[in-house]
Amino acid sequence: MKIYNTMTRNKETFVPIEEGKVKMYVCGPTVYNYMHIGNARPFVIFDVVRRYFEYKGLEVNYVQNYTDIDDKIIKKAIEEGVSSDAVANKYIKEIEVDAKSLGVKKATHNPKVTEEVEGIVDMIKDLINKNHAYVVEGTVYFESNTFDGYGKLSGKNIDDLEAGKRVAVEIEKRNPSDFVLWKPRKEGEPAWPSPWSDGRPGWHIECSVMAKRYLGNSIDIHAGGTDLIFPHHENEIAQSECSNGVEFAKYWMHNGFINVENKKMSKSLNNFFTVREISEEIPYEVIRFFLLNAHYRSPINFSKVLMESATKSLDRIKTGYDKSSKYLVKARDEKTPHNSMAEMSSEEEKVLISFRDDFEKGMDDDFNTAAAIATIFDMVKYINLNFDNKTNVEYVKNFNELFTELCDILGIAYLREEVLLDSDIEELITKRQQARKDKDFTMADKIRDDLVARGIVLEDTREGVRYKRV
Ligand SMILES: [Zn+2]
Structure with a gap:
């Protein structure tokens, strides 16, 4: 099996770190709105990747986070006059409804930033101790030039980055490409205690911490949209590799963009569609099928x-x-x-x-x-x-x-209505009789209920078990 690895720009044979297992981390959405069609693509694509590994007999530990604290969430909370928790919880629920309707299997873990702050503070402390991060008046920055590999995923050269950004340099940063690990609270914002200030984490650190907690120091696959390569994934690598001292992810997978009627999707162009809106006209199963019709790395065009x-x-x-x-x-x-x-x-x-x-x-x-x-x-x-x-x-x-087996890998699971032949039913009846003999009544009842769900009713008669199709 070959995977295109963004890190090496090559298709490489997949060899898991631990035999028979796949440790996979997919960057999840910031939860301040319904899932839009652009978000839906990584949900569906990486669900198929996971299903294919499972089909091949590998055990997949699939982690996808929810960014539930962020400027956009805080802004929405102020607009709606509710807490940022209320905004985040509402949209996590709605996103899960859409994901389920799209046939996306539930992740093994869906960590939320607000529940991981302790681990985040620990990793930041570690980065400061190892001289990869510094504090300026309550803000903690990662010092990018302390990491030799900075830029290796995106192919960006740190000197070019610095030259390009020189004008907009924030005075307190040592280098323009340094980025925030922790920021102090502003008036009215939610905050957590830390040794540096009451505040909240920067965006990138959450994924390094969650990947480590649920998958370990080195993971097999890290995935997300192409737009995350820089700076998000580049910064994740810097944090994780400086703190853990080992390679962060073996394979980097990135899905392409979605255009709408040949134009980039944006709120200002009024072509920004949520999956919920689309599902009013087009069934979820068609949306999923559409997303799988192109290779995941190519851009796709969404049109009527x-x-x-x-x-x-x-x-x-x-x-x-x-x-x-x-x-x-x-x-x-x-x-x-x-x-x-x-x-x-x-x-x-x-x-x-x-x-x-x-x-x-x-x-x-x-x-x-x-x-x-x-x-x-x-x-x-x-x-x-x-x-x-x-x-x-x-x-x-x-x-x-x-x-059905192959359609199931793509997640077109509604085809899975099996036709039961007489011989299949008789086999199940024998299995149920045996279970009763063994006094395994849970199993016996389960077989009966499964048959009922498929329109087969069993009758225990003096002559034995009869069944009828209803
Ligand atoms: Zn991430």
């Missing part, structure tokens, strides 16, 4: 026309799946001779293997979801051309299973 075409494409996938499911149901109901569950032929097995290989080839190439979706369409085409009432049921069943 493209959303209409995404709707149609997704319909084609659903129709293909429905069609093959129909044959299964028909075979089940008619008990025709070909419902005898003949083994698959080697030709049939080869078809399945080749579709799986194609899909993996796309995904192994730096998560090329566009190529993976092309494989899904090839499968739809195959169903339309080859499946009919005479197709071996075992083959259709396995084909459907592969189809």
Whole structure:
């Protein structure tokens, strides 16, 4: 599996630090508004990255933070006459509603800055002790030229940075590219105690601290939008590597921008859309599918026309799946001779293997979801051309299973309505009988409830267990 690493500007073979595990940190949103379409992209893209690792049998520890203290949150709180906590909590809830609706799996950890201040103060103390940071009247700055690697991710040269910024140098900073780790409170702002002043953390330090706390000193993948490369990720590297003394992240992944109708998204252009607004016209599943149609590093253009075409494409996938499911149901109901569950032929097995290989080839190439979706369409085409009432049921069943498995990696999970054949149900009934014999009533009840959820009702009769489809 290859991943494009922003640090080396190369596609590299993925080798996890610890075998069988992936430690992944994705920079999360500042919570002062609904999720906008630009925020939705990293949510969906890195969710697919995670799902693909899990499909490959790796255990993923996925951390995404919420920046719940920030100038923008404080400003919104003042505008709305509420506390900044109230603003943050409201939008965390709303963002989670959208993320869930987009089919994004919940992160292993979603730390919030306001709950991590103690760890932040500790790391700042450590950076001061190691002579990488200094205090000026209650403000703590990171001294960027104490870190030789400063600029290595963005490719920026520290001298150029300094020359460019010279005019706007804040007098108290030693160098123009030094950045804030801690700032003293201003009137009316929330604050936490620290050895330097009552105040709050700068933006960059939170991610260094949270990554360390939940993932350790060195992580496998650090991800976020391209706009975060400089200064945010550059500063994270400086803080973490100076404090921990080891490489911070092995692979840096960055997703491209989203334009709206070919223009940069901005409030002033009035083309700033929240996912909630869009979802009033376009289902969440189409938004997700649309975001996966391009490679994650390319910029994408959000437009009405493209959303209409995404709707149609997704319909084609659903129709293909429905069609093959129909044959299964028909075979089940008619008990025709070909419902005898003949083994698959080697030709049939080869078809399945080749579709799986194609899909993996796309995904192994730096998560090329566009190529993976092309494989899904090839499968739809195959169903339309080859499946009919005479197709071996075992083959259709396995084909459907592969189809749902691959769609699930992309998170198009609504396709996951499995068709239960008589033989599947009988197998589950036997399993339930065994569970009852073993006095594992929790398991027995679970099997019964799962069947009910799929429209199968069990009746315990004197002659044994009967079932009916309702
Ligand atoms: Zn971050």
